[in-house]
Amino acid sequence: xxxxxxxxxxxxxxxxxxxxxxxxxxxxxxxxxxxxxxxxxxxxxxxxxxxxxxxxxxxxxxxxxxxxxxxxxxxxxxxxxxxxxxxxxxxxxxxxxxxxxxxxxxxxxxxxxxxxxxxxxxxxxxxxxxxxxxxxxxxxxxxxxxxxxxxxxxxxxxxxxxxxxxxxxxxxxxxxxxxxxxxxxxxxxxxxxxxxxxxxxxxxxxxxxxxxxxxxxxxxxxxxxxxxxxxxxxxxxxxxxxxxxxxxxxx
Numbered sequence: 001x002x003x004x005x006x007x008x009x010x011x012x013x014x015x016x017x018x019x020x021x022x023x024x025x026x027x028x029x030x031x032x033x034x035x036x037x038x039x040x041x042x043x044x045x046x047x048x049x050x051x052x053x054x055x056x057x058x059x060x061x062x063x064x065x066x067x068x069x070x071x072x073x074x075x076x077x078x079x080x081x082x083x084x085x086x087x088x089x090x091x092x093x094x095x096x097x098x099x100x101x102x103x104x105x106x107x108x109x110x111x112x113x114x115x116x117x118x119x120x121x122x123x124x125x126x127x128x129x130x131x132x133x134x135x136x137x138x139x140x141x142x143x144x145x146x147x148x149x150x151x152x153x154x155x156x157x158x159x160x161x162x163x164x165x166x167x168x169x170x171x172x173x174x175x176x177x178x179x180x181x182x183x184x185x186x187x188x189x190x191x192x193x194x195x196x197x198x199x200x201x202x203x204x205x206x207x208x209x210x211x212x213x214x215x216x217x218x219x220x221x222x223x224x225x226x227x228x229x230x231x232x233x234x235x236x237x238x239x240x241x242x243x244x245x246x247x248x249x250x251x
Contacts, residue, residue: 009035009042013062020123021214022068030062039141044166050229052208053163053172055139061209069209071229072237074190076168076197076205078225085187085222092188095149095157099196102144104134107156111177118178136173137161144172147192149185160189168197168204190223 011032019025034043034056043053050071051058061069081089109130116126128136137146142163149158158176162169171193176185193205210228211217220226227234 019063021211021217025066026063028062028064029059031057031059034058034141036141040143040166043142043163047163047165047170047206048167049232053140053142053170055135056141068211068213070211072207072210072220073168073227073234074194074205074207074223075225075227076194076203079194079223080225081191082222082224085191088184088187089191091183092149092185094152095185095188096152097192098148098150099145100148102137102140102146102161104130104137106130108137108146108148108159109133111156111159112175115175115178118181147189149176149189149192158185158189160193162193165202165204165206168202168206169193170206171208187219187222194223 009032011030014029014031016026016028019027032046032051034046034053043058046058047053049060051060053059060071061067063069112128112133113126116123116128120126137144140163144161144163147160147162148156149160151157156177157180158174160174161172163172171190174186174189176189190205190207197203197205204227205223207220207223207226209217210220221237224237226237228237229235
């Protein structure tokens, strides 16, 4: 009986809020707490069925009448960069990547603030304090690291918060120096994660949700081959149609 209680997982739905990806729509999420007992195993299982982590909570879209958010992951072993991604790799070849414990620093936060003000000045994250940022980085019950990217002068130009899973890694959040946005450091961070998974013999890089109608999310489909979660099964991108949600649909 005690074992049964320990394995019980409770799920809740959030109240409707404005959708951050598609104007004029609303979003709801299903959320669950990542338990203190064996959190990495539970997080692994939740990630494989399309959940993402924030602090000690895992969440997934649960929008009535809308299926625009599609979980996506890169097949790291078979990944082959296109011409554009090869250019990204060359443009950032001089950057040094350091995988570090998930510890927040003032240097990271200053870069995070510049990124938010340049790219998402009207978003909730633009108002985050250092305390909020530190909680985002350090409040994790699972194996989490932060990867710093530095230029040849040792200046911090990008960072990527990443969760490690038993079948790969999950890119939680990336940010970079907006003054060198033309170098696509966000994509460079994903390329680094792919290489790191290959080194470790892990098959997948989880990128969260791909939204066909959102230009901000379109870059995720560039990392081919990749897989999307459709009707509870991971399928090769393009192998099965993803339902397009009519404009004006709720969700």
